[in-house]
Amino acid sequence: MMGRHLREGVKNLIRNSWMSVASVGAVAITLLILGAALLIAFNAQQMSQYVAGQLQVNVYLKQQVTKAQAQQIVGEVQNMPGIRSVQYVSKEEGFKQLEQMIGTQYHDVLGGLSQANTLPDKLIVKAANPQDTVTVAKEIQAVPGVDKVDSGQQVVNRLLAFLSVLRNIGLAFVLGLLVTAMFLISNTIKITIFSRRREIEIMKLVGATNWFIRWPFLTEAMLIGFIGAAIPFAILTLGYRSLYVHVGGVFPILTFPLLPVSAVAIKLFGVMLLIGLFVGIWGGIMSIRKFLRV
Amino acid sequence: MIEMQNVWKNYPNGTIALQGISVHIGKSDFVYVVGPSGAGKSTFIKLMYREENPTKGEIFVNGFNIGRLKPRKVPLLRRSLGVVFQDFKLLPRLTAYENVAFALEVIGAQRQIKRRVREALDWVGLVDKADVLPEHLSGGEQQRIAIARALVNNPTVIIADEPTGNLDPETSWGIMKVFQRINDRGTTVVMATHNKDIVNTLRKRVIAIENGRIARDEAKGTYEYED
Numbered sequence: 001m002m003g004r005h006l007r008e009g010v011k012n013l014i015r016n017s018w019m020s021v022a023s024v025g026a027v028a029i030t031l032l033i034l035g036a037a038l039l040i041a042f043n044a045q046q047m048s049q050y051v052a053g054q055l056q057v058n059v060y061l062k063q064q065v066t067k068a069q070a071q072q073i074v075g076e077v078q079n080m081p082g083i084r085s086v087q088y089v090s091k092e093e094g095f096k097q098l099e100q101m102i103g104t105q106y107h108d109v110l111g112g113l114s115q116a117n118t119l120p121d122k123l124i125v126k127a128a129n130p131q132d133t134v135t136v137a138k139e140i141q142a143v144p145g146v147d148k149v150d151s152g153q154q155v156v157n158r159l160l161a162f163l164s165v166l167r168n169i170g171l172a173f174v175l176g177l178l179v180t181a182m183f184l185i186s187n188t189i190k191i192t193i194f195s196r197r198r199e200i201e202i203m204k205l206v207g208a209t210n211w212f213i214r215w216p217f218l219t220e221a222m223l224i225g226f227i228g229a230a231i232p233f234a235i236l237t238l239g240y241r242s243l244y245v246h247v248g249g250v251f252p253i254l255t256f257p258l259l260p261v262s263a264v265a266i267k268l269f270g271v272m273l274l275i276g277l278f279v280g281i282w283g284g285i286m287s288i289r290k291f292l293r294v
Numbered sequence: 295m296i297e298m299q300n301v302w303k304n305y306p307n308g309t310i311a312l313q314g315i316s317v318h319i320g321k322s323d324f325v326y327v328v329g330p331s332g333a334g335k336s337t338f339i340k341l342m343y344r345e346e347n348p349t350k351g352e353i354f355v356n357g358f359n360i361g362r363l364k365p366r367k368v369p370l371l372r373r374s375l376g377v378v379f380q381d382f383k384l385l386p387r388l389t390a391y392e393n394v395a396f397a398l399e400v401i402g403a404q405r406q407i408k409r410r411v412r413e414a415l416d417w418v419g420l421v422d423k424a425d426v427l428p429e430h431l432s433g434g435e436q437q438r439i440a441i442a443r444a445l446v447n448n449p450t451v452i453i454a455d456e457p458t459g460n461l462d463p464e465t466s467w468g469i470m471k472v473f474q475r476i477n478d479r480g481t482t483v484v485m486a487t488h489n490k491d492i493v494n495t496l497r498k499r500v501i502a503i504e505n506g507r508i509a510r511d512e513a514k515g516t517y518e519y520e521d
Binding site for chain 2: 004198199201202203204205206207208209210212213
């Protein structure tokens with residue numbers, strides 16, 4: 001029985017092919033955007049963990065701290081739990097690094113400033129466990145003589161905020177597009193129902209059950225949703241795979257590992273298929289309830 | 295078979311189509327339903343296969359209580375009936391055979407479809423036209439296919455709404471012969487018609503409906519209208 005409904009559904013789909021293409025296209029574009037947003041979201045989670053950890057914690061000491069006191073602070077920090085390494089950069093070293101950064105060409109800019117060096121002494125700290133970076137940074141902040149602690153968390157937070165704005169805009173778009181897709185599907189089904197009204201009439205007269213009459217239209221709607229999900233899924237998975245291979249599995253700028261293709265593909269497929277079918281079924285039901293009075 | 299008790303039908307637009315119809319149609323009866331256009335003939339016929347619902351009164355068809363029939367059960371009623379129309383209602387893209395088989399397929403019948411369709415086509419004498427599309431058949435042949443479709447499910451009642459309305463007199467008589475044979479094998483036939491010639495020649499019970507009421511109900515009655 002289901003075989004017949006599926007066959008009829010496919011027949012419907014082919015019979016008014018232009019409307020079908022439009023509906024499938026609408027679902028596909030919607031899910032393409034949604035899928036891309038999801039890929040970013042999945043990886044953003046990953047990123048927030050890795051980038052926060054990889055950025056070192058820069059600890060700036062107060063100006064009045066002497067060399068001896070600085071060594072004491074280094075020892076103290078080193079003895080704190082969860083610390084991997086502490087590197088001390090004195091203000092003189094810091095000045096040299098600054099000189100190098102600026103380069104010989106602009107050397108004059110710094111002129112005789114070395115005498116009046118106002119750079120603070122600095123500790124570069126790395127946590128043993130990357131996820132603990134922020135906690136560690138807070139603990140170091142409490143150590144006397146420490147002026148400012150920069151954990152890199154701000155950078156990550158700013159990036160995450162940006163991504164979440166991006167995601168919200170994406171979701172708003174997707175929501176609007178989903179509604180559009182639903183109406184397009186519903187319209188396609190309406191046309192199918194209209195073009196088969198004679199058959200429907202005869203089916204009713206000879207005693208076909210209501211569900212027997214409804215199924216081919218629902219199948220058609222579900223097929224639209226399914227194909228509309230399968231196309232962007234294929235595009236996104238292939239695109240993601242080639243990106244993954246191209247960058248060697250590591251995001252180039254922030255150097256965090258991308259989620260492997262297999263891990264995102266399953267989640268992506270589940271979400272997109274579910275939404276595609278949902279949109280299809282809902283669009284189908286809208287038309288069936290309105291135009292198929294059985 | 296068919297039992298109506300004080301049946302009323304009002305349409306939402308205010309038309310009162312039937313005003314207290316009571317009638318009994320027994321097994322293997324052959325009944326003409328006659329009357330002027332707009333007198334309630336169509337409504338009377340449509341109530342029998344639950345195309346319309348009565349506003350008041352009781353209708354029993356093949357044991358189904360039409361007024362209280364749940365929508366879910368309507369298909370079961372329709373499977374116990376065969377319905378034939380003036381405009382044949384064939385599917386243009388299906389052959390004669392496929393049109394008849396369609397009626398079996400959509401009710402989920404799977405067994406012996408081929409044999410049953412052949413039998414039905416044999417009944418109306420069109421086995422040799424099985425693979426022809428309706429557009430290549432004459433009006434009379436198309437109506438025979440429609441009758442075969444109504445018969446294929448072995449109904450106990452055949453309801454026909456002006457089955458000869460689109461056909462010339464000679465063809466009409468051919469169709470009437472088919473109905474007579476159907477009735478001869480014990481199937482009830484209820485036929486709404488405007489065909490004076492047929493009603494007055496092939497004499498059967500006549501139910502005349504005027505202004506929503508039964509004006510006459512005579513065994514071996516006559517037409518008695520000038521249209």
